[in-house]
Amino acid sequence: MKVAVIGANGQLGSDVVGAFERHGDVVSPLTHTEIELALPDSVSKCLADLRPELIVNTAAMHHVERCEQEPERAYAVNAVGSRNLALAARNLSAVLMHVSTDYVFDGSKGAPYAEQDPPMPLSVYGNTKLSGEYFVRATAPKHFVLRTSALYGARPCRAKGGLNFVELMLKLAKERGEVKVVDSEFVTPTATAELARQMVALSRSNAYGLYHATAEGSCSWYQFARQIFELTNTKVNLKIAGPNEFPAKVPRPRYSVLENRALKALGLNSFNTWEQALREYLELKTEAIGTPCVAS
Numbered sequence: 001m002k003v004a005v006i007g008a009n010g011q012l013g014s015d016v017v018g019a020f021e022r023h024g025d026v027v028s029p030l031t032h033t034e035i036e037l038a039l040p041d042s043v044s045k046c047l048a049d050l051r052p053e054l055i056v057n058t059a060a061m062h063h064v065e066r067c068e069q070e071p072e073r074a075y076a077v078n079a080v081g082s083r084n085l086a087l088a089a090r091n092l093s094a095v096l097m098h099v100s101t102d103y104v105f106d107g108s109k110g111a112p113y114a115e116q117d118p119p120m121p122l123s124v125y126g127n128t129k130l131s132g133e134y135f136v137r138a139t140a141p142k143h144f145v146l147r148t149s150a151l152y153g154a155r156p157c158r159a160k161g162g163l164n165f166v167e168l169m170l171k172l173a174k175e176r177g178e179v180k181v182v183d184s185e186f187v188t189p190t191a192t193a194e195l196a197r198q199m200v201a202l203s204r205s206n207a208y209g210l211y212h213a214t215a216e217g218s219c220s221w222y223q224f225a226r227q228i229f230e231l232t233n234t235k236v237n238l239k240i241a242g243p244n245e246f247p248a249k250v251p252r253p254r255y256s257v258l259e260n261r262a263l264k265a266l267g268l269n270s271f272n273t274w275e276q277a278l279r280e281y282l283e284l285k286t287e288a289i290g291t292p293c294v295a296s
Helices: 011-022 040-050 064-069 071-092 124-139 165-176 192-203 221-231 261-265 274-289
Strands: 002-006 026-030 054-057 095-101 143-148 178-181 209-212 237-240
Touching: 002 011, 002 040, 011 026, 011 192, 040 071, 054 071, 054 192, 064 071, 064 124, 071 095, 071 124, 095 124, 095 192, 124 143, 143 192, 165 178, 165 221, 165 274, 178 221, 192 274, 209 261, 221 237, 221 274
Parallel strands: 002 026, 002 054, 054 095, 095 143, 143 209, 178 237
Antiparallel strands: none
16 A cells, blocks of 8 residues: 655654565655645645545644644644544545644543543643644545554654653653652653554544544552653662642643543553553664663
């Protein structure tokens, strides 16, 4: 299958490219150099030249604070850019696989969100991503919209200063010896490699629609950090951050755990628990750098 991956140099996009290539697909990796989502002519021309059967969009303006400061730009990329892709996919009779976020929810439910739960974004980022979902679902007849959560992967994440949460925790532990992390926000840490594999599997079906796609289980950011340090045998004084010790500049959902109900209903859910996925990520990191970083 001919696959175009947008955002191919990003944290998720790089793993998506690799996953489809390993599956034997012909992949065209696209970055800002080749395609600009906010410009309809750029999108239509680039994709018309490639004529992919599947378009995978992993690109977004996802720096939450910057979205709040530049709402027009965020809407142009995350919402209108998604519409531009959906129009191009429809014109090419291609499938569009679009990645969205847990930030479409406000976190007030206190239990895992299913696809049928009504969204209620708290931020510009969440609102623009939800708008992008609606554009895709209303415009591209053959679409997959995948909401995911708390991604981490081998490729540096530019929106987070080049460090995912795992690498940030290990860096802070090494530099400071003491780390404080909030214990009041709950997520499902999801490895980009696992999400990429799930995307390949889903792309082989014609069960188009909206899906939640995260690792199994959930934890607070403090529990996530504790597991990182336990698996890597890192000696650190880990403490729970006090109330308002790290005040967020933008409101974020306190509970944004997603339930992969639609994937499970179709027998397509391929995710491990978040703990197992973290162990696999750290083992691959060990192999890459050639020194132990996972406790035996």
